[in-house]
Amino acid sequence: MEYSYEDLKRWDLEYFWHPFTQMTEYAQKDPLIIDKGEGIYLIDVHGNRYIDGVSSLWVNVHGHNHPKINKAVREQLEKIAHSTTLGISNVPAILLAKKLAEIAPPGLKKVFFSDTGACAMEIAIKMAYHYWQNIGDKKRKKFVCLRNGYHGDTIGAMSVGGIDLFHAVYRPLLFEAYFAPSPYCYRCELQADPENCGLLCLQKLEEIVASHRDEIAAIVSESTVQAAGGIIVMPDGYMKGLREIADRYGVLLVLDEVAVGFGRTGKMWGCEHEGVVPDIMAVAKGITGGYLPVAATLTTEKVYGAFLGDYTRTFYHGHTYTGNPLGCAAALANIELFEEERTLEKLQPKIEHLKGRLEEFKELKHVGDIRQKGFMVGVELVKDKDTKEPFPYGERTGFKVIYKARERGVVIRPLGDVIVILPPLVIDTPELDRLLDVIKWAIKEVTEK
Template sequence: MKEAVDKYDSDHSWHPYTQMREYLDGDRLHVVRGEGCWLEDGEGRRYLDGNASVWTNVHGHADRELDEALRDQLGRLAHATMLGLNHEVAARLAAELAGLTAGRLSRVFFSDCGAMAVEVAVKLSLQSWQLSGHGERRRIVAMAHGYHGDSFGTMALGGAQGFHARFEPWFYPVERMPAPVHVECAGLVGASDMTASLAWLDEYLAAHGAETACLVLEPSVQGAAGMRQQPPGFVAAVAERCRGAGVHLILDEIFVAFGRLGELLVSEAEGVKADFVCLAKGLTAGYLPLGATLTSERIFECFLGAQSEGRTFFHGQTFTGNPLAAAVALKNIEKLKRPGVLSGMRDRAWCLGAGLRGAFGDHPNVRGLRQRGFAACLDLGPADRERRWPVDLRAAHRICLEARRRGLILRALGDSIPVVPPPAISAAELDVLVFTLRDAIDAVAPTFSSELIPS
């Protein structure tokens, strides 16, 4: 069976964010099933899902209640368009999501992924300013080191560093706000400063606030930047400044919401009032693709009018508000709202941080360690701090392959390793994750000593 699947894969598949020459030459993992926080290959070997199937899984694989919600909806309606029509589960989910903001963001525009949720927010902001007679508000601000998706619109927001530099000539202009500095693990802060970020924003808004449509940022943790953290109070300070300048604040909560940081919505837990909140990933607990953009009645009313006025929002995806995804999302939110669920996740997230600090706080190959909720990252390098590993050594990737051989799935990010397990992971499974990762680093990192180059 594995040989046949590998042949199909070799001959026809093209994997995302994967150097295919390296992939085709290496050992491939053929996943056949999942249960709880574990995946299983065709030979019956089990692997702890240490990156939550790319940061999406919330309650584990094959969750009985989520599976049942999906099967029940499948027996009634698999898909129906929302272009001029409606169906029960999308309407119920829209009401549920609006309720997460106490009705302040009362309108929900569904899409099929996180990038589209963000792109919808930016387009709604720009068009609403045009429709309300403020077409001069055209500038867009985004935070440095951000990642909002791989569409052209969201690539421009993220900037040219890293993944998307090749496409920079086609980006629209975006003002880049510096990101703050903050290092936290298990509640202990190693460094914190948001002065430069807020000073830049004050100066920028004083000069260009009246020309600016929106500011986009990932609140609390920038995942693809290596779990780069923001100090407590930073997003609230940005929101206050945006409000004072009349600039729309767009919060990309695609990674951080639905239990990842121990809350349903990070912005609501911090008391931040945004104009748009973008959701995906954990919205369906990692089961199915679904995006959602939440906004206010005030924004919505800008788009009401006769067809001849050109106020319609001409945007949509074929599978917008898919009933199967919406049904799973409703059950996911129901589970997260139950007494003790989110508080239990917060407790286990503290255990994750404590375990990482204990195992790697003074590890010779760990140059940086950050953790907030179930969003952690280890920055790796040679024990000799004067030198570094060459890019083509693929050091962190090779450590992840060793971890996989030991039964733990992780995915490197340059010379860093994000640790992003499902929030449903148990304390015992967290121990397995931490100790297996430490053993993999200890087994592989010393073999790189002959391949170091100056820093």
């Protein structure tokens, strides 16, 4: 079929409703239409190359079009693309479950597959609830979660999410949950200074758990960073505090590693930074290195055991593509690459380099907080640097910056007025420097001129 850019542009607008996109605004610009990928670069239909500065929405690890992952997917394709895992099994899904159990925080041995982060979290929530039903503690139906948290866009995942911009309109559809303060030290809602914010937030959360102790099924939190909430790095000790509270009151701890898992924070798992092991852990995004939609919910023998026995104890959840062989083959190759290419070891000096370079951003007139955990950065744009007064929302300053950066060959996507920098883990230092140079230039162009 022959088609021109103009054809694609027309059809894109005519037929394709894009996610998290105001289509009125989208229609006003020539769309960027990607045709290919090569390493850390996205290549559009005109042949222009762009650094993939947000790893295609936080998923790409080893670069696009990686020979090893390509080969694994091709070889699997020659065998079979898909067969169900409801009641039967397949080779890549078995091998991936085993591999995940081997590399997961200790004790998370049981792997339930799905295909998106939201799904992995839906499963985590249902699993936690159903666990208590199966062991006969039937009053435990409630979740304690965090304001400013994000776990995906399905009804259950939104119910435990706390970002009003995304969730408020749907609130009447959601189940009720208890919300504890976000450990947002930069703008602590409890007005604590940054050193005490974590502790105070934990105290508030504990008060909620204590006053509803018999009805709580689980504490639900993102691990290490509230990602979509603006790259809010949790204070040291916070994750450990969550584990301790869960243990003290005998409730489950569900951690969402969807954004931070697979090396993003410099360790394979975010919770590894504090030696915390949740009872249930959701992973997705980086699991296939950015190739195919695979997600997983991992849990312990204890939780799994509660579902054993007769059919009435079955975990009633499954998706048509659960354990899809192509996706699992990509994920296996991706995880092997971490080992073969010593990805995490090579990442450490780049994290330090990034940290050093971010110092320059602090000097920009309209940059407020800069938040970094490993290879995950949020640069907050503010109208007034001293008071941290934000730009008016309608000005879309963050979006103006990303469009500016695109002019110089960088694709990024903001979270409001937080510029997210989250390149593939394999980016080399000169490429990282170029990415940062362009973003810095774009921020200055938009906010200082």
